[in-house]
Amino acid sequence: MDVLKKILNKFTVLILLAVVVIYFAVSAPGFMTINNGMSLLRQIAVLGILSTGFAMVMIAGGLDLSISSQLSLVSCATALMIVNGVPCVAACIIGVLIAVAISAFNGMAIVLTGMPAMICTLAMQQVLQGVVYIFTGASPIYGLPEGMKIIGQGYIAGIVPVPIIIMIVIFLIGAFILNRTYLGRYFYAVGSNEEATRLSGLSSKKIMILSYVVNGLFVGLASIVLMSRIASGQPAAGEGYEMDVITACVVGGIAFSGGKGKMLGVVQGVLVMGVLSNGLGVKGVDSYTQLLCKGLVLLVVVSIDCLREKREKSRKMVITHEKREGELGGGRMKVLVIDRYPDLAEEFQAMCAESDLEALRDLKIEYAKDTNVYRMNTFEEYVQRMEKEGPEWMEPDQEVLDKDSKTRTSC
Numbered sequence: 001m002d003v004l005k006k007i008l009n010k011f012t013v014l015i016l017l018a019v020v021v022i023y024f025a026v027s028a029p030g031f032m033t034i035n036n037g038m039s040l041l042r043q044i045a046v047l048g049i050l051s052t053g054f055a056m057v058m059i060a061g062g063l064d065l066s067i068s069s070q071l072s073l074v075s076c077a078t079a080l081m082i083v084n085g086v087p088c089v090a091a092c093i094i095g096v097l098i099a100v101a102i103s104a105f106n107g108m109a110i111v112l113t114g115m116p117a118m119i120c121t122l123a124m125q126q127v128l129q130g131v132v133y134i135f136t137g138a139s140p141i142y143g144l145p146e147g148m149k150i151i152g153q154g155y156i157a158g159i160v161p162v163p164i165i166i167m168i169v170i171f172l173i174g175a176f177i178l179n180r181t182y183l184g185r186y187f188y189a190v191g192s193n194e195e196a197t198r199l200s201g202l203s204s205k206k207i208m209i210l211s212y213v214v215n216g217l218f219v220g221l222a223s224i225v226l227m228s229r230i231a232s233g234q235p236a237a238g239e240g241y242e243m244d245v246i247t248a249c250v251v252g253g254i255a256f257s258g259g260k261g262k263m264l265g266v267v268q269g270v271l272v273m274g275v276l277s278n279g280l281g282v283k284g285v286d287s288y289t290q291l292l293c294k295g296l297v298l299l300v301v302v303s304i305d306c307l308r309e310k311r312e313k314s315r316k317m318v319i320t321h322e323k324r325e326g327e328l329g330g331g332r333m334k335v336l337v338i339d340r341y342p343d344l345a346e347e348f349q350a351m352c353a354e355s356d357l358e359a360l361r362d363l364k365i366e367y368a369k370d371t372n373v374y375r376m377n378t379f380e381e382y383v384q385r386m387e388k389e390g391p392e393w394m395e396p397d398q399e400v401l402d403k404d405s406k407t408r409t410s411c
Helices: 002-010 012-027 034-059 067-083 088-113 117-136 146-153 162-180 182-192 194-199 204-230 241-251 263-282 287-313 343-353 379-389
Strands: 318-324 332-338 364-367
Touching (some): 034 162, 034 182, 034 204, 034 241, 034 263, 067 088, 067 117, 067 204, 067 241, 088 117, 088 204, 146 162, 162 182, 162 204, 162 263, 182 194, 182 204, 182 343, 194 204, 241 263, 241 287
Parallel strands (some): 332 364
Antiparallel strands (some): 318 332
16 A cells, blocks of 8 residues: 555656546547647647746745746747847847846845745736737737747757757756756755755855746746747737646646755646647637636645645654764764654755855764654754854763653753
């Protein structure tokens, strides 16, 4: 039973994807065709690029509801520049920089004012949508050169759509940032525990702003792909994308509370949303019913995520320590993390490794399921006491509990 539970937990999204695919394969005759498959992948290219950047903001504990309006604004602004004689490459670069600047502003506004991310970015969404309607006169911008359409409509070797290649490259870049760079580690650290990150010597505010900047970069790239795919700048082109992106990320395992999620899960979430939208379209379901279905999916996955977070918030990190003489000259502290979740030890070690305090950097973190003598501390309390009293306080407990005792000593 435990094995089955582990399999279900590990492959939940893949099982959901398989169920959705099988359902549409049976109920929609035109779904399982090569042409429809290529069309599906081309359609989700923009969603995939947006979700990559959005996932980083969510992992860092943020939220950006303005991406839909940014998408419309940047695609229209870029199209307008091109039709007015600005070279395509220069116009695209300027468009991406506009998205980066807007996202950076969002991040700074949230960090410096303490405004809730949802309120700040929702307000920015309305502002940007108003701006795009004003400068376009609510009319589409046509007249893009044929060469510009290759990004969104072209094929490589006449087989693979260019947007699919771009999306795959973006996924790989996103995975590299999260898994192989300090920046990715910082995003996880801030999302897991902003205060602990600050106490470790890192600037949580700068890291949060950087997450929005990276998100803006991907929004800019998605805007160029979208503009090229529809061969115009449409003032309403981005409407609704923010909800699809949020759903894809949450389905893929990105926690609303931050600090959790992998790029592979985002890819799976994007595929689920793409298959759902495409399958409903092939079945001839009207757009209003599609909105209903997507809204229900978002409601269910967010509810599950919130329940999981509520359950995990009740867990405590229990730590003990002992001094090992002869290591690193004057001795080294070994910290045992006792918890149902061994990944806490890895998180604790990563936090300490980035600390400005030498005593914290020298800690060796280990995981243990059971122990008879230990202290109980949160990570924040641990770091605060280290900062105030130095490593001297970390002497082993003198009280030794009886092996059968159920009592625990605590600081």
